[in-house]
Amino acid sequence: xxxxxxxxxxxxxxxxxxxxxxxxxxxxxxxxxxxxxxxxxxxxxxxxxxxxxxxxxxxxxxxxxxxxxxxxxxxxxxxxxxxxxxxxxxxxxxxxxxxxxxxxxxxxxxxxxxxxxxxxxxxxxxxxxxxxxxxxxxxxxxxxxxxxxxxxxxxxxxxxxxxxxxxxxxxxxxxxxxxxxxxxxxxxxxxxxxxxxxxxxxxxxxx
Numbered sequence: 001x002x003x004x005x006x007x008x009x010x011x012x013x014x015x016x017x018x019x020x021x022x023x024x025x026x027x028x029x030x031x032x033x034x035x036x037x038x039x040x041x042x043x044x045x046x047x048x049x050x051x052x053x054x055x056x057x058x059x060x061x062x063x064x065x066x067x068x069x070x071x072x073x074x075x076x077x078x079x080x081x082x083x084x085x086x087x088x089x090x091x092x093x094x095x096x097x098x099x100x101x102x103x104x105x106x107x108x109x110x111x112x113x114x115x116x117x118x119x120x121x122x123x124x125x126x127x128x129x130x131x132x133x134x135x136x137x138x139x140x141x142x143x144x145x146x147x148x149x150x151x152x153x154x155x156x157x158x159x160x161x162x163x164x165x166x167x168x169x170x171x172x173x174x175x176x177x178x179x180x181x182x183x184x185x186x187x188x189x190x191x192x193x194x195x196x197x198x199x200x201x202x203x204x205x206x207x
Contacts, residue, residue: 001030004049004060004097009085009121013129014048017136033063044113045078046136047101050085054093064097067104076109083117083132 001014014030021028033049033056050057056064082105084098095118102116117132119125 001028001046001048002033002036002063003030003047004033004057004063005085006050006052006057006059009125010048010050010057010083013083013085013133014046016129017046017133032059033057034059034061037063037066043078044080046081046083047098047105048083048085049097049101051093051095051097054096056097060097064100067101067108070104070108072107073109075105078105078110079113080105080110081112081114081116081136083119083129085119085121087121089122 001018003010003014005011011030011032018028018030033047049060055061082098082102084095086094086098088094098116098118102112106112114132114136117128119128119132
């Protein structure tokens with residue numbers, strides 16, 4: 001599970017999938033997209049990412065450049081799915097990065113195993129993810145993926161999952177926005193869904 005996120009929403013969805021994976025017989029790694037640019041193995045990968053004014057999140061910029069540089073069939077044998085987080089209020093750039101990654105993976109020879117999903121922070125943010133995620137497990141090949149498809153450039157990320165289910169998330173949700181706290185070994189992060197943040201607000205929140 002590879003994520004690109006400044007506010008933490010895509011990361012939280014990646015951890016939600018990873019927490020369920022052992023029950024389905026899958027061994028899963030979770031890491032930012034920028035940690036997986038060294039190479040590729042013919043296994044399976046799920047990319048979850050947001051767009052910020054049409055640009056990749058801070059932890060997905062190197063991955064974006066690497067992916068754009070891959071030639072035809074460079075990623076042949078890789079099975080993938082892409083899910084995007086965004087806000088329709090930014091109509092011109094809505095879904096820009098998830099669409100870019102989806103198209104680039106296909107152009108490089110990877111095999112899409114599920115249509116690209118998306119969620120709008122101004123709508124049913126969690127429901128849209130649940131609907132897309134519900135059929136994800138049935139799309140993989142019959143044998144479990146043993147490794148992430150993209151080989152990490154650094155050490156393996158050790159992830160502690162806390163309160164990953166939708167129920168615990170919705171405990172703090174309102175009808176139009178949601179905010180919750182998630183604790184991991186990397187520290188405490190605030191994850192929010194709502195209207196798009198202005199650039200200066202976004203960087204202050206992520207600091």
